[in-house]
Amino acid sequence: MDFENKKCEICGKKAEIFLFGKFLCKNEKCIEEAKKLSMARHKFRVVAVGSTNPVKIEAVKEGFEKVLGAVEVIGVDVDSNVSSHPIGLEETYLGALNRAKNAFEKVQCSYGVGIEAGLIEVGGHYIDIHVCVVFDGVKETVGLSQGFEYPKIVAENVLKGIEGGKTAEEISGIKDIGKNIGLIGYLTDNNITRKDLCRDSVIMALIPRMMKNIYLY
Numbered sequence: 001m002d003f004e005n006k007k008c009e010i011c012g013k014k015a016e017i018f019l020f021g022k023f024l025c026k027n028e029k030c031i032e033e034a035k036k037l038s039m040a041r042h043k044f045r046v047v048a049v050g051s052t053n054p055v056k057i058e059a060v061k062e063g064f065e066k067v068l069g070a071v072e073v074i075g076v077d078v079d080s081n082v083s084s085h086p087i088g089l090e091e092t093y094l095g096a097l098n099r100a101k102n103a104f105e106k107v108q109c110s111y112g113v114g115i116e117a118g119l120i121e122v123g124g125h126y127i128d129i130h131v132c133v134v135f136d137g138v139k140e141t142v143g144l145s146q147g148f149e150y151p152k153i154v155a156e157n158v159l160k161g162i163e164g165g166k167t168a169e170e171i172s173g174i175k176d177i178g179k180n181i182g183l184i185g186y187l188t189d190n191n192i193t194r195k196d197l198c199r200d201s202v203i204m205a206l207i208p209r210m211m212k213n214i215y216l217y
C-alpha cells in the first residue's frame with residue numbers, strides 16, 4: 001500500500017499503516033481512537049456525544065434508553081466553538097449545537113449529541129442550565145435541563161472567565177466535581193446530581209423524536 005503523502009487520519013502526522021479503514025501513524029493513541037470510531041460501523045443505533053465527560057456520556061445513554069431504546073454511546077472530544085463557560089442561552093445553545101454536529105461528523109452514527117452548560121441571568125440571578133442538542137444529519141432538536149442559581153462567587157468568577165467547575169471544586173473540596181456529582185450534587189446533598197440535569201436535557205431534546213410526536217414538529 002502506498003503511504004506516499006498519506007497523513008494519519010487522527011493526528012495528521014505521516015501515515016505508516018492502514019488499519020480500521022483509516023491511514024494511521026503508529027501512535028498507540030491514534031490506533032485506539034481509530035478502533036473506537038470504527039466500532040460504530042456494525043452497531044445499529046450509535047450515538048456520538050461531543051464530550052469525553054463521563055457524566056454527559058452516561059446521561060446520554062440513560063436518556064436515549066428511556067425514550068428510544070438501546071443504543072451504543074461513544075464520547076468523542078470535539079470543539080464547542082464557544083467559550084469554556086458560555087453566558088446567555090444563545091451561546092450555550094450554539095455550543096451544544098456545534099458539539100452535536102462535530103460529533104456527528106467524527107463518528108459513523110445515527111445521532112450526534114451535544115450538552116453544554118451555560119449561565120443565564122434573570123433578575124440579577126445567575127442560573128446554571130444545561131442545553132442538549134440532538135442532530136441526525138438533517139435536523140436538530142433541543143431541550144433544556146432544570147436550572148439552579150449559582151452561588152454569587154461562582155457566577156462572579158464565570159463572568160471573570162473562570163470556569164464554574166474550578167470554583168465549584170474550591171467550594172466543595174471535590175476534585176473534578178464537574179465530572180461526577182457536580183456543584184448541584186454538592187448543594188443538594190446528592191438529591192439532584194449533574195447527571196440528572198444532563199439526562200433531563202437529553203430527554204427534553206428527544207420529545208420531538210418520539211414516534212407519537214413526530215408529526216407535531
Ligand SMILES: O=c1[nH]c(=O)c2ncn([C@@H]3O[C@H](COP(=O)(O)OP(=O)(O)OP(=O)(O)O)[C@@H](O)[C@H]3O)c2[nH]1
Nearest residue numbers: 051053116117163164165168177178182183184194
Ligand atoms: O460542578 C459542576 N456542576 C454543575 O452542575 C455544572 N454545570 C456546569 N458546570 C461547569 O461549567 C463549565 C462548562 O461546562 P461544560 O458543558 O463545558 O462541561 P464540562 O467542561 O464539565 O465537560 P466538557 O466540556 O468536557 O464536555 C465546566 O467548568 C463545568 O464544570 C458545572 N460544574
Ligand SMILES: [Mg+2]
Nearest residue numbers: 080084085163
Ligand atoms: Mg467544558
